[in-house]
Amino acid sequence: MKGYDFLYFFREGVKSIFSHGFMSFAAVSVILACLLIIGSFTLLSMNIDMIVSEAESSTEIIAFVDEKLSLSEARSIGSRINRIENVANSIFVTRDQAFEEYTEELGEDSYLLEGLEDEPILRHRYRIFIEDVSLTEETSNKIYSIPGIARVNPSLEISQAIVNFKNILSAVTYILAAILVGVSVFIISNTVKLTTFDRRDEIAIMKMVGATNAFIRWPFVFEGFILGTLGGSLAFGAQWLIYNYTVDKISVGQTLINLVDFQTIAVPMLVLFIIAGFIVGIGGSVLTIRKFMKV
Amino acid sequence: MVRFSGVHLTYGNGTKAIKGIDFRVDDGEFIFLIGPSGSGKSTIVKLITGELRPTHGRVIVNGFNVGSLRQSVIPKLRRTVGVIFQDFRLIEKKTVYENVEFAMRVIGADRRNIKERVPVILDLVGLSHKKNRFPHELSGGEQQRVAIARALINNPRTIIADEPTGNLDPVRSKEIIYLLEKINSLGTTVITVTHERDIVNSLSKRVIAIDGGRIISDQIGGYFAL
Ligand SMILES: Nc1ncnc2c1ncn2[C@@H]1O[C@H](COP(=O)(O)OP(=O)(O)OP(=O)(O)O)[C@@H](O)[C@H]1O
Numbered sequence: 001m002k003g004y005d006f007l008y009f010f011r012e013g014v015k016s017i018f019s020h021g022f023m024s025f026a027a028v029s030v031i032l033a034c035l036l037i038i039g040s041f042t043l044l045s046m047n048i049d050m051i052v053s054e055a056e057s058s059t060e061i062i063a064f065v066d067e068k069l070s071l072s073e074a075r076s077i078g079s080r081i082n083r084i085e086n087v088a089n090s091i092f093v094t095r096d097q098a099f100e101e102y103t104e105e106l107g108e109d110s111y112l113l114e115g116l117e118d119e120p121i122l123r124h125r126y127r128i129f130i131e132d133v134s135l136t137e138e139t140s141n142k143i144y145s146i147p148g149i150a151r152v153n154p155s156l157e158i159s160q161a162i163v164n165f166k167n168i169l170s171a172v173t174y175i176l177a178a179i180l181v182g183v184s185v186f187i188i189s190n191t192v193k194l195t196t197f198d199r200r201d202e203i204a205i206m207k208m209v210g211a212t213n214a215f216i217r218w219p220f221v222f223e224g225f226i227l228g229t230l231g232g233s234l235a236f237g238a239q240w241l242i243y244n245y246t247v248d249k250i251s252v253g254q255t256l257i258n259l260v261d262f263q264t265i266a267v268p269m270l271v272l273f274i275i276a277g278f279i280v281g282i283g284g285s286v287l288t289i290r291k292f293m294k295v
Numbered sequence: 296m297v298r299f300s301g302v303h304l305t306y307g308n309g310t311k312a313i314k315g316i317d318f319r320v321d322d323g324e325f326i327f328l329i330g331p332s333g334s335g336k337s338t339i340v341k342l343i344t345g346e347l348r349p350t351h352g353r354v355i356v357n358g359f360n361v362g363s364l365r366q367s368v369i370p371k372l373r374r375t376v377g378v379i380f381q382d383f384r385l386i387e388k389k390t391v392y393e394n395v396e397f398a399m400r401v402i403g404a405d406r407r408n409i410k411e412r413v414p415v416i417l418d419l420v421g422l423s424h425k426k427n428r429f430p431h432e433l434s435g436g437e438q439q440r441v442a443i444a445r446a447l448i449n450n451p452r453t454i455i456a457d458e459p460t461g462n463l464d465p466v467r468s469k470e471i472i473y474l475l476e477k478i479n480s481l482g483t484t485v486i487t488v489t490h491e492r493d494i495v496n497s498l499s500k501r502v503i504a505i506d507g508g509r510i511i512s513d514q515i516g517g518y519f520a521l
């Protein structure tokens with residue numbers, strides 16, 4: 001047995017793609033469509049995740065310091081707060097600063113506070129930012145247990161909403177991904193089955209004249225490789241165009257929402273799409289021709 | 296050389312197609328295998344090509360013991376046996392030349408050998424002038440010649456033809472049998488399954504007659520010698 005003529009396998013693979021033009025087109029389209037759906041959904045959830053993280057990092061716990069403590073005593077609590085697990089950082093706000101902020105917030109109604117500048121109506125406080133919003137309650141309890149902290153005002157509703165939203169998002173992601181993977185495997189295996197179906201005769205002839213199984217497989221492997229890689233690359237290109245188009249539409253006239261820049265994920269996405277196409281293409285053809293090999 | 300000793304074959308559904316067969320075909324022989332429909336002729340062909348394994352007994356083909364052959368060795372056996380069928384089994388999308396070349400390519404022959412050998416074999420079967428035609432542009436007899444060329448291309452020791460003339464008119468049939476005789480005269484063992492009384496009778500060859508999965512006669516002469 002001579003060494004394999006890979007150029008021959010490759011050429012046979014290409015020839016077969018063109019001679020089964022419609023099925024090849026169908027296979028590429030299915031791979032493209034599935035990758036595009038999965039890719040679009042991934043981009044969507046990345047964006048949602050980014051927006052949620054921004055919301056997350058701006059939720060804060062306010063811890064009020066007991067008014068009996070002096071300013072320097074109040075300040076010294078800061079290091080204990082920072083030592084608590086899950087606390088990202090904290091900002092100390094003096095009574096006077098809080099008063100100023102409050103005045104600003106009230107705007108035209110600030111006259112209500114006139115004359116109260118020297119009254120101890122407000123307390124020194126800490127604005128505390130945490131890492132994991134789902135642990136808000138636990139963390140605020142820990143903060144409350146520090147001596148000198150009189151009251152803790154965790155924005156529990158907001159953090160609960162964020163946590164719920166993230167849970168729903170990840171559940172939806174998993175369910176949708178599972179459905180899509182199932183659907184794509186089903187469609188691709190059927191496509192490949194149809195493509196190989198009308199080659200049963202060809203395979204039977206190869207077996208009849210004494211071709212080895214490995215030899216019979218190679219042209220199909222190349223065919224699957226070409227179709228899969230083509231589907232993956234086209235899906236990447238389409239994803240790029242569609243995403244940038246959508247981002248342009250959304251961003252027109254507003255700068256509030258920060259969206260994921262395609263450039264930052266282009267390389268990993270291209271690699272993943274091509275690998276996915278490659279695996280689906282080669283896997284699909286190898287699995288399917290196995291059935292026809294048992295002659 | 297093909298040798299059957301005490302061969303039985305029972306299909307998966309319980310059909311006993313071969314019920315104890317012994318015969319031996321030496322290198323260089325030309326034999327006819329005849330018998331009524333369902334007598335087991337095609338089953339014998341499949342036992343020779345390794346498509347089936349005997350349920351009992353031994354089938355030896357060109358030194359390979361078909362009954363105990365590992366799956367990976369079956370291609371080696373098949374390279375020693377060229378097979379021809381009633382329905383030609385050509386690839387419609389390939390030309391005459393490509394159909395023949397294909398059989399050589401897929402066993403890993405190198406390009407120079409292919410270029411040298413394909414024209415020689417096409418010449419032998421008389422199809423050099425139609426090498427760029429597609430199967431549907433040929434007559435039945437010509438298509439069968441392509442199939443014969445394909446069976447011969449890898450220089451097998453044995454050619455086995457299962458009713459090669461079943462789809463052809465009497466004149467074409469004779470031409471195909473003469474071609475097989477010519478191939479035999481060049482040194483290849485030829486086993487031909489056929490129903491053609493006239494042809495069998497007109498040639499004084501060894502004839503093995505099968506009925507109901509058993510050999511009922513094995514002698515030189517015609518169909519009516521039974
Ligand atoms: N794959 C199979 N499964 C079960 N039984 C089979 C199978 N192939 C053939 N048979 C049976 O085995 C017996 C022998 O069949 P075989 O094909 O060898 O006959 P044959 O002599 O070639 O007939 P014909 O002249 O019609 O081609 C028949 O009874 C047939 O029905």
Ligand SMILES: [Mg+2]
Pocket residue numbers: 336337338457
């Ligand atoms: Mg038969």
